[in-house]
Amino acid sequence: QWIFLGGTFVKKEDAVVSVFDHGFLYGDGVFEGIRVYSGNVFRLDAHLKRLFESAQSIMLKIPYTQEEMTQLIVETIRKNQLESAYIRVVVSRGKGNLGLDPSSCSTPSVIIIAEALTMYPQEFYDNGIKIASVASRRNRPDVLSPQIKSLNYLNNILVKLEANQIGVQEALMLNDQGYVTEGSADNIFIVKNGVVYTPPVYLGALEGITRNAIIDVARAKGYEVRESPFTRHDVYVADEVFLTGTAVEVIAVIEVDGRVINGGKPGSVTNVLLEEFRKIVTTDGVA
Numbered sequence: 001q002w003i004f005l006g007g008t009f010v011k012k013e014d015a016v017v018s019v020f021d022h023g024f025l026y027g028d029g030v031f032e033g034i035r036v037y038s039g040n041v042f043r044l045d046a047h048l049k050r051l052f053e054s055a056q057s058i059m060l061k062i063p064y065t066q067e068e069m070t071q072l073i074v075e076t077i078r079k080n081q082l083e084s085a086y087i088r089v090v091v092s093r094g095k096g097n098l099g100l101d102p103s104s105c106s107t108p109s110v111i112i113i114a115e116a117l118t119m120y121p122q123e124f125y126d127n128g129i130k131i132a133s134v135a136s137r138r139n140r141p142d143v144l145s146p147q148i149k150s151l152n153y154l155n156n157i158l159v160k161l162e163a164n165q166i167g168v169q170e171a172l173m174l175n176d177q178g179y180v181t182e183g184s185a186d187n188i189f190i191v192k193n194g195v196v197y198t199p200p201v202y203l204g205a206l207e208g209i210t211r212n213a214i215i216d217v218a219r220a221k222g223y224e225v226r227e228s229p230f231t232r233h234d235v236y237v238a239d240e241v242f243l244t245g246t247a248v249e250v251i252a253v254i255e256v257d258g259r260v261i262n263g264g265k266p267g268s269v270t271n272v273l274l275e276e277f278r279k280i281v282t283t284d285g286v287a
């Protein structure tokens with residue numbers, strides 16, 4: 001396995017970063033998770049746009065253009081001879097001194113990892129998953145924007161730990177006002193009376209690329225999609241609940257805080273949207 005690191009390709013065993021990298025010391029950096037389906041890098045432009053916007057927001061200058069990043073990602077996939085893969089792009093502040101001031105870091109570290117896919121177990125898709133709302137809240141967008149996909153994922157890790165403690169597969173994160181935002185690394189949708197709902201991102205959710213793809217796919221299929229605030233109650237009484245994300249794609253939720261959804265089975269709208277999503281993943285993107 002070849003990793004792009006320090007401007008060149010190195011073997012997996014040699015892919016190490018300095019302990020003085022502020023990505024390591026402070027979580028100072030940004031990242032993206034991207035999927036490759038049969039040689040097609042799904043919505044790569046959208047992922048790179050988000051990466052560059054995250055970097056811009058934290059005043060981190062990526063030392064490549066978006067076109068150069070596209071080429072580097074494609075090259076990493078080729079070099080590893082992968083047809084279907086998960087790509088992780090990391091840009092950190094780079095090496096500096098122990099103080100947190102980024103001024104001491106002169107060169108950002110750019111890392112691209114391409115791995116053969118480790119999918120979630122098939123039974124999650126067949127049977128759906130259980131989720132639970134947790135005590136940790138999504139950070140307020142006016143304090144730290146959820147649109148910055150930074151390396152500082154402690155908040156998300158804490159909610160995942162809470163989910164593990166409760167014994168469910170994923171956490172449901174609320175914002176400081178109690179509105180539903182998202183999971184630890186995925187967006188949430190509910191279906192009620194044939195209408196598909198997802199929280200507006202201003203409540204405190206990352207604008208997921210899978211989320212946007214599902215909105216497109218649902219509308220193309222003739223479903224009404226509304227981005228509107230909802231609470232846990234709305235989730236409990238929904239006809240269907242599902243999560244979306246680069247890693248999970250579309251996954252049905254069959255239990256929320258112990259409330260059984262749709263008789264404990266993945267819903268029909270969820271299944272249609274997963275099917276439609278899987279139709280576009282091999283063509284919508286960079287081949």
Ligand code: PLP
Pocket residue numbers: 033156182183184185186187205206207208209210211244245246247
């Ligand atoms: N929400 C958070 C906090 C995430 O980290 C992710 C994963 O990237 C998502 C949602 C889903 O976004 P996407 O569909 O772009 O992978």
